[in-house]
Amino acid sequence: MAVVQPNSQPPAPRRRDHDHEIESLEEFDRVAASGSLAGHRIQSVDLTDRTFALLSTDTTDSVFLGCVMEPDAAAKVRAGGALVFPPIPGLPFDPYRGGLYGPDELFEGLVDSGYETTPDARAYHWCRQTASDGDIFASMLRSIHDDAVSDALDEHLAGAQVVGVMGGHALERGTAAYAGAARLGRRLTRDGLTVATGGGPGAMEAANLGAYAAPFEDGMLDAALALLSKTPHFTPSVTEWARAAFDVRRDRPGGGASVGIPTWFYGHEPPNAFATHIAKYFVNAVREDGLLARSNAGVVFLPGAAGTVQEIFDNATPNYYGSRGEPRPMVLVDRAHWTEELPAWPLLRALAADRPMAAQIALVDSVDEVPEALARLRAGAAA
Template identity: 30%
Template sequence: MVERADMYRGPVRLRGSQMESSTTDQRLLDQRGPSDWVHTDPWRVLRIQAEFVEGFGSLAELGPAIAVFGSARTQADHPHYAQAEECGRKLAEAGFSVITGGGPGTMEAANKGASQAGGVSVGLGIELPFETGLNPWVDKGINFRYFFVRKTMFIKYAQGFIALPGGIGTLDELFEALTLVQTGKKTVFPIVLVGTAYWQGMLDWMRDTMLADGKISPKDLDLVMLTDDVDEAVALMVEARRVREAQGSDQGLEHSEGASS
């Protein structure tokens, strides 16, 4: 049987002559060329709204979850793959669902670890010209057309981020999370970089260049934890969950006391 390449456009799978040379995001952001009614902004708003509704509806009852990021190019025999698989497994054993971008490489490994450990393995896919849908270890998957809708789902339903060595997409998600924590949009939200040899240079640059030039404050560097130990990364997520639950209990008690008075 001949294998044929797939392309996903939201929930739609395209093959052969039906595959397109551009993505929905590209058509939204690129202003070049003619457009018909289905590609105009007012109609796009309805499609964007539908993606938010689908994402919120699918993930609302997910429970505590951690997003795991890393390169789609990581091969199955690479140590980073084994490390991501271990990360997914131990997060599941600690009672977390695991959310990835649903692709191959590191994402596949984290989904595999979570699924094989009996946890909830989630993949949030995106329409890309060079990726072919969700990996086989995703138990609950959603394919998105728009990056910003997908990123909202990561931020809203994850209680922490673990980033293994990755490329531009990993950096995008990492600095999105850092920005939201730094500006107080997300609280009790641990961010862990796994892989000292890979990430140390970036943190050194942030300290020696950004901090030295006054572009960030010293406390901004404390928003990220660097480790080579998956157990340490998972323990930080568990502790953050404990703090969050304690805060929720305190708020509930205050509300109850206020109502009774």
């Protein structure tokens, strides 16, 4: 295996174009068969068995990100004008990854050895250690990883109507509020929307669970809620909490798709196993803004605390200034919570007064009212 240093001369800048990204061996074989990889970006593909193809293919202005190659192949592609970033040994994650995470990847080893052995837990511990060390190389790797995840998320969501569902991580399985959030996720998915959450426990897990249950008969969700209620929270044992979710997935494989966007910044909160596509970030600010920016069909805010309040006004700011174009729907759920316990609604309404966003905010009493309110706001935005 070659350890390859980057070329001293970088290739000319290119327009970001997903058609020039190669993220699997199958894609590599298809493009290489044309005789030219010129201008392509090959992300984290094991090319150990593709030496002949690399020796005989034009690699002008191509970029190899974390690809394993034989020494002869590595020398040839560099000489042919490619920029090569070698794999980084010893990391619990791939900074050059070409796709989103899945639950099975992040929780690998959970069943046999427990959560602390999983890639998710190891990445969290690496993040904490390197952040305290102030290592600039580790900081660069975190940034590269997060940019690769953002790229993969954009590819995955291209053309989708995404509705964000925000809510507190403390919401326990077995409660009426958890079941309500799950029903909401199921209804939104059945309405043809892509549910995106912060990817963690509580209300986030419930919404992703509902999306997962969407293709099945209604009784499937009831059975899943009953099973999950036996382990209501990720404390004291993340292992048991996560295993219960995988029991549901094993009993009913092939559930509906949804997106989770968690962060290792809050690594003590594990990701949930019901989001089929997971964009996990090191930098929480990138994660928060990315989740809200991609919720092009609106955002639903379930009861929550500081984090959810922050998300309300993070989302309100571009709606207020129009920095993302026309305002997008915002639906706050639970009148008493948002007007008395944490009175975010009066401030949001005051901000919206006499501005276009005033027609794109709503306050409802229960999750059952959300789909109609969201549809009404979306229809008004399209008018």
